[in-house]
Amino acid sequence: MATATRRQTAPDEPAGAVDFTIITGLSGAGRSEAAKCFEDLGYFVVDNLPPALIGKMAELATTSGSPARVAIVADVRGGVFFxxxxxxxxxxxxxxxxxxxxxxEASDDDLVKRYEATRRRHPLAPDDRVVEGIRKERLMMQSLKESADLIIDSTGMSPHDLRDRVRDLFARTPAETRIQVSLVSFGYKNGLPRDADLVLDVRFLPNPYWIDRLRPLPGTDPTVKEFVTGQRAYGEFIRKIRSLFNTVVPGYVAEGKAYLTIAIGCTGGRHRSVVVAESRPRPRLNPAATDPARDRPIAAPSPGTRIERHGPERPVRSLRRQR
Structure with a gap:
């Protein structure tokens, strides 16, 4: 059974204090996955740093311009340094x-299975059975385990489960703000953006290109915007895609996805797709803090949103919401 146990509670750190975490534990228990998750959370991660250099690393972290959040992975690979x-x-x-x-940590059975799956030797038993290496490591790490602030037992956990657990324990922001949502407008004649996760086709809307006075204007022009948003199908479409986003985006967050690119396309990528992207139909991730009439966040922090317009002679505009 997967568990996480706090052995002691550190006092609240003052604003601006260095967030210094040491990741350690049994080989095969998930240190590497935890380190990757710390990187995703914005930590500066140093793997297998000799313990003799921990003090020096901490000193550097306190200097101006250094990372404020540091995580160090220390384990038996450090040999005598450990x-x-x-x-x-x-x-x-x-x-x-x-x-x-x-x-x-993890149970002996789980650790053995993980070593068998990777076909790697235990660092403390290169010429012996894996179970013997696990036994030696448990004895070596016992005192460190007793002084740990937080113990995660990864028995029965998948790598995904472990990452979720680490995020829950160490992320400073609510889960719904940990995804970067990018709205990208593009023209089908130029091809789809390679990084698109979701693609919306707005070519069903009347094309301003066929109106002489609108043809030379970009989608950011108020006249073009008024024409596109004034179409009967526009309002219903926006409501439906907001409903779609409210369904799929929380699922992406739950799966640990860090970013989501939503591509909105029309023929040339100059008018209709730009208007829709500029409307920023963001997902509603906190229903308790929304305006039901407009179905958009009004109080809760929303995910970062970047808007891009792809195509020749169109500048890229970037809008980022602070997390």
Missing amino acids: TELSKGLEGLKALHIPYRILFL
Whole structure:
């Protein structure tokens, strides 16, 4: 059974303090997956740093311009350096740098299965059975486990489950704000954007291109916008795609997707697709903080949204919402 246990609660850190985390635990318990997740959360991650250098790394982290969130992976791959970890931690205390230890473990059966799946040797038993290496490592890591601030038992967890658990414990922002949503307008004559996750075709709307006074104007022009938004089908279309986004985007968030590109296309990518993209039909991720009449967020933080217009002679405009 997968569990996470807090051994002690660190006091609240003052604003601007360095967020210093040491990731350690048993080989095969998920340190690498945890490190990847920390990177996704904005941490500066250093893998397999010799413990003797932890104090120096912490000093650098406190200097101006250095990353404010640092995670260090320390494990038995450090060889003799691993025995110096306690000295490194004492050095942090001497420098008055707060830190926390995340310890990952799993059952012997799960660890053996994972080693069998990867066909790798245990670092403490290169010429012996995997179970013997696990036994040695448990003994070596016991004192560190007892001093850990947080213990995650990854038994029965998939890599996806472990990433979710780490995000839940260490992310500073609510889950619904952890996805970057990009709205991209494009022209079918130029081809689809390669990074599109969802594609919406708005060529069913009347084309301003066939109106002489609108043809030379871009989709950002108020006259073009008034023409497109004034079509009977426009309002119903916007309501339906908002409903679609409200269904699929929370699912993407739950699956751990960090970004979502929604491509909106018309023939040339100059008029209709630009108007729809500029309307920013964002997903509603917090129903309790929405305006039912307009079906859009009004109080809750919404995901970052970037709008791009693809095509010749059209500048790219970027709008980012602070998380």
